[in-house]
Amino acid sequence: MTTEALSLPARPSPRKAARRKEGNAGPVFVVVLAIVALWYTGTILMNWQGTADAFARAGEARSTSEILLATMEQERPMLPAPHQVFAELKKTTIDTPVTSRRSLLYHAWVTLSSTLLGFGLGVLLGSVLAVSIVHVKTLERSLMPWIISSQTIPILAIAPIIIVVLGSIGITGLFPKAIISAYLCFFPITISMVKGLTSPDPMQRDLMRTYSASLAQTFWKLRLPASLPYLFTGLKIAVAISLVGAIVGELPTGAQAGLGARLLAGSYYGQTIQIWAALFGAALLASLLVALVGLAERFLSRSMGARPA
């Protein structure tokens, strides 16, 4: 079914797709260049005082251009320069074995595993809530206020409570962090899925009624497929904040491993380069996760005959 659908003439030709990509490359390049330029300017301005003071303390007289270059090579700069961050990223990913505690990949894996577990739990909780809300009218009124108020509590306040409570009953490590992720990410899933499950128009629903379709048949053959485009929007948000949840979950525990632990250790010891490298690691991981969800969406929507945009 899918293969034939893919070969339809109405799909954009590869040449057209290439042209579209070409059109994007210019602006993207300009934006990246502007960000890098801004970053270097910030590095120079923010590190200037510290660098100049350090030279003064050492009793060394340096020219302005020497100070300028030195602002970008500080060991513990206020704001590390891009090339310092990337050198650190390279050192901690490529040059360090994955098994080492100094490897950023190791820490990223620790965070990723609880992110994925939390995301899985969040998807489960979020969809169960959505399906119940759509099918039981009273649940919408009774559950929705709680669901919404759950998201108004700052996660930084509730994260330590979850860790401590679960720790007191002997649950430590991966699971409490995953719970925090799930707590954050079920929300967009529930909201988007409720919207999606109720999206079929009256005619599409009447059709099912004329067939005397059961509730389950209406769910599987109409409501669920209709909800998928909505669900994927929620999933993309959910997977990104699931990662945030996992990182936040690592902060209050003084966890030994994970991107959150790396951030915390960096700030304890003033290792700004390490902090920035961990931040970039987290951002890259989040983009990767969102891209994966996007890929799944593309694959699924193609097999469901979605009109190419």
Place this chain on the structure above:
Amino acid sequence: MKPKGETVLKRVTEDFMGDSGAQPGLSAEPGLASRAPVVDIQGLSLTYEAADGPVYALSNVDLQIEEGEFVSFIGPSGCGKTTLLRVIADLEQPNGGHIHVNGVSPSEARVRRDYGFIFQAPALYPWRTIQKNVELPLEIFGIPKAERNERSRRQLELVNLKGFEKKFPWQLSGGMQQRASIARALSFDPKLLLMDEPFGALDEIVRDHLNEQLLKLWDKTRKTVLFVTHSIPEAVFLSSKIVVMSPRPGRIIDVIDASHLGRERKLEIRETPEFLKIAHRVREGLRAGHSYDD
């Protein structure tokens, strides 16, 4: 579309009947007189509560439809023609009167899958191919895959959509989509077809073409068709019987027999005196029933 939920639809006492414009004077076709009518409606009324007071969607409607007839319902918007069709389909609940579909209540008929309903829009599910859309009711009825494929193949051939099985709805024109929805309704071979302004959204050329095809289909399959429209030529061209309705309250004001135009009709008959005579009577009926006080 009328509000359909039972919560919206408040049951109102049946005391409103007013001056009934309903004319039960229907003569069953001679050959079919002995059989029970496919649709038997007596004193049917339906009222629902709107923001500004009750709306009398249907008032004291009497109607008998025999097997094999092609009955058109025509009237201005708000005359209850769609509501009447939806009551027959058990998509709306009447407040009063009696209605039997194939000798049982509409809800029993629906559960028995006695009818196929064709909506104003094709209402194809966009994530299913045309073939899968046609097979949707068969899947729900639990018909095995091999037979599903065979039936969808046959029905798509019948509506001239052979070769479009693997396409998705958006790849077809509006007229083709509506033909696919007719194939879907035919797939489980119901004796009764309920069509709610199925060609209303299509341009006239496509509509003419589909009207001819529908008539051939009706002649071939010998189904009973109930067809809601607001086009006089369409109603006269298709029907063996035309039910003219009028709004506020929704009621039947005339029932016109057009069976003498024959079962096989070409578009050219629209120029004939017989055709024009019936069209004139429909127009007269519509004019008489139209209330000018608003």
